[in-house]
Structures are given as structure tokens and as C-alpha cells.
Amino acid sequence: MSGPGRPGEEALIARYFAPLAGEGAEGLRDDAASLAPTPGHDLVVTTDAIVAGMHFFPDDPPASIARKALGVNLSDIAAKGADPRGFLLTLALPSDWTEAWLAGFAEGLGEASRALGCPLLGGDTVRTDGPLLIGVTAFGEVPSGGIVRRQTARPGDLICVSGTIGDAALGLALRLDPGAAWATALSDGERAHLADRYLHPRPRTALAGLLRRHATAAMDVSDGLVGDLGKMLGGGTTARVDARRIPHSSAARHAVMVNEGLIETILCGGDDYELIFCIPEADWPAIEAEACVLGVDITMIGQVADGQVAPEFIDLSGNARGFARRAFEHF
Amino acid sequence: MSGPGRPGEEALIARYFAPLAGEGAEGLRDDAASLAPTPGHDLVVTTDAIVAGMHFFPDDPPASIARKALGVNLSDIAAKGADPRGFLLTLALPSDWTEAWLAGFAEGLGEASRALGCPLLGGDTVRTDGPLLIGVTAFGEVPSGGIVRRQTARPGDLICVSGTIGDAALGLALRLDPGAAWATALSDGERAHLADRYLHPRPRTALAGLLRRHATAAMDVSDGLVGDLGKMLGGGTTARVDARRIPHSSAARHAVMVNEGLIETILCGGDDYELIFCIPEADWPAIEAEACVLGVDITMIGQVADGQVAPEFIDLSGNARGFARRAFEHF
Structure with a gap:
């Protein structure tokens, strides 16, 4: 060598x-x-x-x-x-x-x-x-014994995510097709933000203590929010997610304004490396305050429910919607 | 995928x-x-x-x-x-x-x-x-604190190896050139032994306790005895190794009888996955007895000495010898 x-x-x-x-x-x-x-x-x-x-x-x-x-x-x-x-x-x-x-x-x-x-x-x-x-x-x-597991959420728990969802998937799309109409409609700063989010994952190490204290279940969003939420639930639980609450950067919102089909890329694409976690409903005020002190935005996007069906996403018009592509497979 | x-x-x-x-x-x-x-x-x-x-x-x-x-x-x-x-x-x-x-x-x-x-x-x-x-x-x-390190041998320590040295390197040579004269001179059983030693490393997990109790330094022989011994010494120590004591299988001895140049392959080739370790001289009788109980052959091949020079190998005729190829690089 x-x-x-x-x-x-x-x-x-x-x-x-x-x-x-x-x-x-x-x-x-x-x-x-x-x-x-x-x-x-x-x-x-x-x-x-x-x-x-x-x-x-x-x-x-x-x-x-x-x-x-x-x-x-x-x-x-x-x-x-x-x-x-x-x-x-x-x-x-x-x-x-x-x-x-x-x-x-x-x-x-x-x-x-x-x-x-x-x-x-x-x-x-x-x-x-x-x-x-x-x-x-x-x-x-x-x-000891404190590892936060993936499939241990309980019906009634709130579902939260850190940061913003979909930037990295848009950053990848931008890299693959920089001349796409939606891409050229963005500002230089917006394009740079999305490209950077794909290139440089920011592991949310600051939230580890909060998760230990409050989370009933957690995983990172690496293969898309829709698919990873499905992986987190299991064993008799499902979820109702209000897609209108899912946090997006201003660059991602601008991209969807230009091309609304990109919402599928945003919710199903990979590489976010944000955290998705479930918490007891009563803990929300304390968690929101803690996250604020830590300087990390967290957002409540839905609730765990009884049931074996796939998680339901309520879209902008208030209707449940499905996704053609369930999860991003790096493999 | x-x-x-x-x-x-x-x-x-x-x-x-x-x-x-x-x-x-x-x-x-x-x-x-x-x-x-x-x-x-x-x-x-x-x-x-x-x-x-x-x-x-x-x-x-x-x-x-x-x-x-x-x-x-x-x-x-x-x-x-x-x-x-x-x-x-x-x-x-x-x-x-x-x-x-x-x-x-x-x-x-x-x-x-x-x-x-x-x-x-x-x-x-x-x-x-x-x-x-x-x-x-x-x-x-x-x-706690009991890990056996690599470069901690002391002058006067005895140098020991487990099992036999060089079989895997010959097994690889056999695989690369099955028609070599030395290879065809071996019996089917000898060829099978060498091939198997290359294909199936046998980690010497049985010796871990013995090393913890006695060894002053240890590593596994993965890149050839000559090169790995050089890596184990350092910081003011060298060694004198009696090459006549280095243990070889009957298949390896037969191969060297047919082609004496193979001794270089045996001592410098990789993939032995035997252990080389140093022990206080006084511990040898106890260690020999322990290894016997564990069913693993160990052999004393030399002694650590003061000095910054490369380890010296005394060959069959009693002379110090060098090696053209110091260590096998998988990399």
C-alpha cells in the first residue's frame, strides 16, 4: 500500500x-x-x-x-x-x-x-x-440500565423531533440535479444551507441527557422521517402525526412552495440525523424548557396510539395521506 | 440492494x-x-x-x-x-x-x-x-488495569510463542502456486494441514488467563514472527532468538527440507495468529505446566536484551542471520 x-x-x-x-x-x-x-x-x-x-x-x-x-x-x-x-x-x-x-x-x-x-x-x-x-x-x-430503546413507546406518548426535517434530502437532490427548476429558484444562501446539511450531519449529542431523563423511546432519523417513525413503533402501537407541525427550514419551505412534490423527498429522504423520540405527555413543558436552555429546537409532531396500522400523517388540508416511498435505503 | x-x-x-x-x-x-x-x-x-x-x-x-x-x-x-x-x-x-x-x-x-x-x-x-x-x-x-500491553517487555524476560509458526504463510504460498516443486513433494495430509491453517485462524483464547497472570508483554503474530517481534520490542530493548527453537509443524519442516529458502516465508509471512509473549524467566516452569493443562503448546524461543538494534536470529549453523523481508504488509 x-x-x-x-x-x-x-x-x-x-x-x-x-x-x-x-x-x-x-x-x-x-x-x-x-x-x-x-x-x-x-x-x-x-x-x-x-x-x-x-x-x-x-x-x-x-x-x-x-x-x-x-x-x-x-x-x-x-x-x-x-x-x-x-x-x-x-x-x-x-x-x-x-x-x-x-x-x-x-x-x-x-x-x-x-x-x-x-x-x-x-x-x-x-x-x-x-x-x-x-x-x-x-x-x-x-x-446502568439507562439506554433509551427504540420500540418502547406507549400509547398516549407525544412524538417529538429535534431541529428541522428534510434539509439533507434536499441537499442531496440539489447535488444530483443542481439545474432543477426548484433549485435555481432558491437563493444562494438557501442552496448553501441545504448542501451543508447533507454534507455535515450534526449529531444531537446535547440532547442525550434530556432523552435519558424523559424519553420512553428514541432513534435518529437517518433513513427518512416516515420510514424511521414506522421502525420506532411496533408491538401494538401506531401514531397520528400532524404533518403541518413537522419543522422545516426556511430553505425547505421555499423549495416546497416552488415544487410541492418535494414534500415526499423531505419526509421520506435520508440523512437528517435529527432525533425522533417519545415522551410522557405530562413531561412536555419541562422538556420544552430544557431544550430551550440547551439551544436545540424540539417540536411536538404527533402522538402514539394503540393499533397495528402504519402511522397516519395528516396533511395541510387535514386529510390522512400515504407515501409512495416508505423509507430511504442506503443499503 | x-x-x-x-x-x-x-x-x-x-x-x-x-x-x-x-x-x-x-x-x-x-x-x-x-x-x-x-x-x-x-x-x-x-x-x-x-x-x-x-x-x-x-x-x-x-x-x-x-x-x-x-x-x-x-x-x-x-x-x-x-x-x-x-x-x-x-x-x-x-x-x-x-x-x-x-x-x-x-x-x-x-x-x-x-x-x-x-x-x-x-x-x-x-x-x-x-x-x-x-x-x-x-x-x-x-x-481492571490488567490489559497486557505490547511494548512493555523487560531485559531478561523470556520470549515464548504458542503453537507452530509459518504454516499459514506456506498455506498461502500453496494456494498461490499449487504446482511448486516443494508443494508437490508434500503428502496430501501435509498440504491439507497448511491450507487449513491459512483458511482458519485459531485464536488462542485459551491462553488469555495465562497471559494475564504472567506476561510482561504480548501480541499476536499476524504479520510474520520477525516483523511482529520487532514491533513488540522498542524503547531500549532488543532480543536474541534461537531460530532452531522456533516451533514448526511436521508439514512445515518437510517443506523446508525440500526447499530451504522457505524458511524466509515461514518466519516473515503473515497469518499465523499465534501469540508471542514475554515472561519473567522465573515463571517458565509454572507457565509450561499451565499451558500443558490448557492443551496448548508453548515454546521458549529467546530472551529480551538491552539495546536499540533489531532482534538477532541465530540460525541452524549458530550464526546470526538477517531477513530480506522484515514484515508482511496486508496493507
């Missing part, structure tokens, strides 16, 4: 990744790290890989790719009510990698790692004849 | 992988697992990926590929003195995957997981336009 002017695996690790190593990682000079949760806590573990041409564009800036690889994993950690503790990195590099690319990748990874309080604990670098693949295993921690 | 007659990601997980799920994995119906070490213990975490065409042959039996992916990770866990606790799986599938392949893979993974006492805790399945990649993150546990 090392070639003319390129370092071998050990030199590459020492130069670019050892500076990101956290406690227990032994400066990445060992094949394994040690990790103990704070006494009275459990570790929460998750793994997600992103592949060039599937989850990002090969010509995305390397720092952005690094940020996405870590961000999508810490989004899962936050959704389980856990605080970040560290991560492992698997880097499958195609033969045309360059040191400049790797330097940019490591810089972006280091920035995200520091910002999210999540040090590098180890990893593996392999060569592939195929597209670049970045795998991350992320660790978080919660008080 | 789902195609005619093939399940989507969720169905695939439910059918093939949910049966392997351990405690804390929530039947793989959540995006994360919870994991707590036994009180008074640390978790040990490691990650290694294997790629078709690099670490295994694309036409290897899927059950063997699964066994290798888990085995190479549990070899690292054992080398750190840790007992297996569980693992996460990343599967990057090329577009031509079949259900028959996946069924064989899951069956082999389940067998290895049960045999090694290491349940599946979660994972991710992605599509790739490139070669099949299998990433594993493995978890083990050791009494």
Missing part, C-alpha cells in the same frame, strides 16, 4: 492518527484499547460504515467525509441517551489515496473528535480495489 | 443475524447495544477488517471467511489477556451477493461465535461496488 513518497501503515498511523488518540489507546501503538465505563454506567456501542458513491460523493472534501463518518455514529449514541466516550476507525483506502487527502481527512476527524468530546481509541487501515469505505465503532455511556 | 428474490437489509438481519444476537443487543432491532464489563473489569476493544483479494480469496467458503473475520479479532483480544465478550459486524456486500452465500456466512459466523463464547451485539450492512469487506469490532474483558 505504501508507494513512492507514501508512508506505510505504521508511519501513517503515527503521523496522522496518533495525535487523536485518547486515554486507553496507548498512542495507537497496540492492537487494542482498554475502556471502562464510569462506575455505575453501561457502555453503549454502535457501528456504521459509509461508502464512497453510496453515502457520500468521492469528491467531497476529506474533512467533511471524516466528520460524516463520526457524526452518523454519534447520532446513534445520542439517540440512545448516551454521552460520547470514544471511537474506533476502519479505513479501507483505494489505491489512489494521497497524503494530501489523508492529511485533510485526519484534520477533519480531529476537529470533530475534539468538538464532540470523543477521542480515537484504535483502528485498522486496509487496502481495497473498490471505493473508499470508512467504518466507525462509537462508544457512549449511560447510567 | 434488495433485488429479485433477495431480502432488504431489515429482513436480512432478522433472518440471518438476529439468531446470533447476545444479551444487550435487543435482538438487533435497535441501532446500538449496551455492554457493561463485569464489576472490577475493563473492556478491551479492537477492530480489524478483512477484504476479498487482500486477506482472503473471494472464492473461499463463506463460513471460512466468517470464521477468519471473527478469529483475527479474537486473536488480538486473547493477546491482551482478555476473555471474549461480544462483537459488532460490518458487512460491505458487493452487488452480486446471493442468499446462499449469506446463509453460509451466517452459519459459519454463528458456529465460531458459539465456540468462542462471543455473541453478536450489532452491526451494519452496506453495499459496495468494490470487493467484499468484513469489519469486526471485538470486545473482551480483563480485571
Whole structure:
């Protein structure tokens, strides 16, 4: 893998990744790290890989790719009510990698790692004849037994989401067809907002404590609100969602004004990395106040109900509506 | 990714992988697992990926590929003195995957997981336009602070290895050139032994407790004895190794009798997945007895010494010898 002017695996690790190593990682000079949760806590573990041409564009800036690889994993950690503790990195590099690319990748990874309080604990670098693949295993921690599960909502619970829904899906659509009529109708600032939301997921780590204290169930919205809500319910519950309440950015609202068919992209497209969670109805005032203090917008969009049917979405005219495409499949 | 007659990601997980799920994995119906070490213990975490065409042959039996992916990770866990606790799986599938392949893979993974006492805790399945990649993150546990490190040997310590060295490298050479003169000189049984050692790493999990109690430093031999010994030493230590003591199988000895140049392949080739470790000289009799009870052969091959130079290998004629190829680079 090392070639003319390129370092071998050990030199590459020492130069670019050892500076990101956290406690227990032994400066990445060992094949394994040690990790103990704070006494009275459990570790929460998750793994997600992103592949060039599937989850990002090969010509995305390397720092952005690094940020996405870590961000999508810490989004899962936050959704389980856990605080970040560290991560492992698997880097499958195609033969045309360059040191400049790797330097940019490591810089972006280091920035995200520091910002999210999540040090590098180890990893593996392999060569592939195929597209670049970045795998991350992320660790978080919660008080013992406190992990917030996905399918544990109860009838009557309110359904909330963080941030705004659909920006990233529009950002992807914009990237695939920048000349679309709706895209050219947006302002430069609106286009930049949507593009950025696709490129840079913002894991809602600030909400982990709120979820631990209040949520009866939670997950991150990675494959579209409609499909992910369906995955969160199950075992005898359904939901009634007021689509008029679902929060959208002004850029997304403008896009739908221009082309109302985009509401399907917004509600069923992937890559939001916002949180969707259920709470006891009585907790809403306290949660709204807490989220305000944390500086994260949360919005109540519906309510869990008894039943085995698919969640019902009430549209702008007050009627229940269906969706042609239930969930975005990265797979 | 789902195609005619093939399940989507969720169905695939439910059918093939949910049966392997351990405690804390929530039947793989959540995006994360919870994991707590036994009180008074640390978790040990490691990650290694294997790629078709690099670490295994694309036409290897899927059950063997699964066994290798888990085995190479549990070899690292054992080398750190840790007992297996569980693992996460990343599967990057090329577009031509079949259900028959996946069924064989899951069956082999389940067998290895049960045999090694290491349940599946979660994972991710992605599509790739490139070669099949299998990433594993493995978890083990050791009494708090008890992880056995790599570069902590002291001058005077004895250097030991488990099992036999070089079989897997010969198995790979055999696979690449089955008509080589040395290969055709071996018996069918000898060829089968070498081929099997390349295909099926046997992580030395049985030795984890012995390493915890006695080893001053340890790692697994994955990139060749010569190179890995060099990685284990460092910070002012070197070693003198008696190459005549290095244990080889009868098949490997036969191969070297036919072609003495193969000793370089044996000592510098990869994929042994045996353990190399250092112990206080006084502990040797106790360790030999313990290993005998555990049914694993261990052999003392040399001694750690003061110095910054490369480890010295004393050959059959009593002279120090060098190696053209220092370490096998999978990368």
C-alpha cells in the first residue's frame, strides 16, 4: 500500500492518527484499547460504515467525509441517551489515496473528535480495489440500565423531533440535479444551507441527557422521517402525526412552495440525523424548557396510539395521506 | 440492494443475524447495544477488517471467511489477556451477493461465535461496488488495569510463542502456486494441514488467563514472527532468538527440507495468529505446566536484551542471520 513518497501503515498511523488518540489507546501503538465505563454506567456501542458513491460523493472534501463518518455514529449514541466516550476507525483506502487527502481527512476527524468530546481509541487501515469505505465503532455511556430503546413507546406518548426535517434530502437532490427548476429558484444562501446539511450531519449529542431523563423511546432519523417513525413503533402501537407541525427550514419551505412534490423527498429522504423520540405527555413543558436552555429546537409532531396500522400523517388540508416511498435505503 | 428474490437489509438481519444476537443487543432491532464489563473489569476493544483479494480469496467458503473475520479479532483480544465478550459486524456486500452465500456466512459466523463464547451485539450492512469487506469490532474483558500491553517487555524476560509458526504463510504460498516443486513433494495430509491453517485462524483464547497472570508483554503474530517481534520490542530493548527453537509443524519442516529458502516465508509471512509473549524467566516452569493443562503448546524461543538494534536470529549453523523481508504488509 505504501508507494513512492507514501508512508506505510505504521508511519501513517503515527503521523496522522496518533495525535487523536485518547486515554486507553496507548498512542495507537497496540492492537487494542482498554475502556471502562464510569462506575455505575453501561457502555453503549454502535457501528456504521459509509461508502464512497453510496453515502457520500468521492469528491467531497476529506474533512467533511471524516466528520460524516463520526457524526452518523454519534447520532446513534445520542439517540440512545448516551454521552460520547470514544471511537474506533476502519479505513479501507483505494489505491489512489494521497497524503494530501489523508492529511485533510485526519484534520477533519480531529476537529470533530475534539468538538464532540470523543477521542480515537484504535483502528485498522486496509487496502481495497473498490471505493473508499470508512467504518466507525462509537462508544457512549449511560447510567446502568439507562439506554433509551427504540420500540418502547406507549400509547398516549407525544412524538417529538429535534431541529428541522428534510434539509439533507434536499441537499442531496440539489447535488444530483443542481439545474432543477426548484433549485435555481432558491437563493444562494438557501442552496448553501441545504448542501451543508447533507454534507455535515450534526449529531444531537446535547440532547442525550434530556432523552435519558424523559424519553420512553428514541432513534435518529437517518433513513427518512416516515420510514424511521414506522421502525420506532411496533408491538401494538401506531401514531397520528400532524404533518403541518413537522419543522422545516426556511430553505425547505421555499423549495416546497416552488415544487410541492418535494414534500415526499423531505419526509421520506435520508440523512437528517435529527432525533425522533417519545415522551410522557405530562413531561412536555419541562422538556420544552430544557431544550430551550440547551439551544436545540424540539417540536411536538404527533402522538402514539394503540393499533397495528402504519402511522397516519395528516396533511395541510387535514386529510390522512400515504407515501409512495416508505423509507430511504442506503443499503 | 434488495433485488429479485433477495431480502432488504431489515429482513436480512432478522433472518440471518438476529439468531446470533447476545444479551444487550435487543435482538438487533435497535441501532446500538449496551455492554457493561463485569464489576472490577475493563473492556478491551479492537477492530480489524478483512477484504476479498487482500486477506482472503473471494472464492473461499463463506463460513471460512466468517470464521477468519471473527478469529483475527479474537486473536488480538486473547493477546491482551482478555476473555471474549461480544462483537459488532460490518458487512460491505458487493452487488452480486446471493442468499446462499449469506446463509453460509451466517452459519459459519454463528458456529465460531458459539465456540468462542462471543455473541453478536450489532452491526451494519452496506453495499459496495468494490470487493467484499468484513469489519469486526471485538470486545473482551480483563480485571481492571490488567490489559497486557505490547511494548512493555523487560531485559531478561523470556520470549515464548504458542503453537507452530509459518504454516499459514506456506498455506498461502500453496494456494498461490499449487504446482511448486516443494508443494508437490508434500503428502496430501501435509498440504491439507497448511491450507487449513491459512483458511482458519485459531485464536488462542485459551491462553488469555495465562497471559494475564504472567506476561510482561504480548501480541499476536499476524504479520510474520520477525516483523511482529520487532514491533513488540522498542524503547531500549532488543532480543536474541534461537531460530532452531522456533516451533514448526511436521508439514512445515518437510517443506523446508525440500526447499530451504522457505524458511524466509515461514518466519516473515503473515497469518499465523499465534501469540508471542514475554515472561519473567522465573515463571517458565509454572507457565509450561499451565499451558500443558490448557492443551496448548508453548515454546521458549529467546530472551529480551538491552539495546536499540533489531532482534538477532541465530540460525541452524549458530550464526546470526538477517531477513530480506522484515514484515508482511496486508496493507
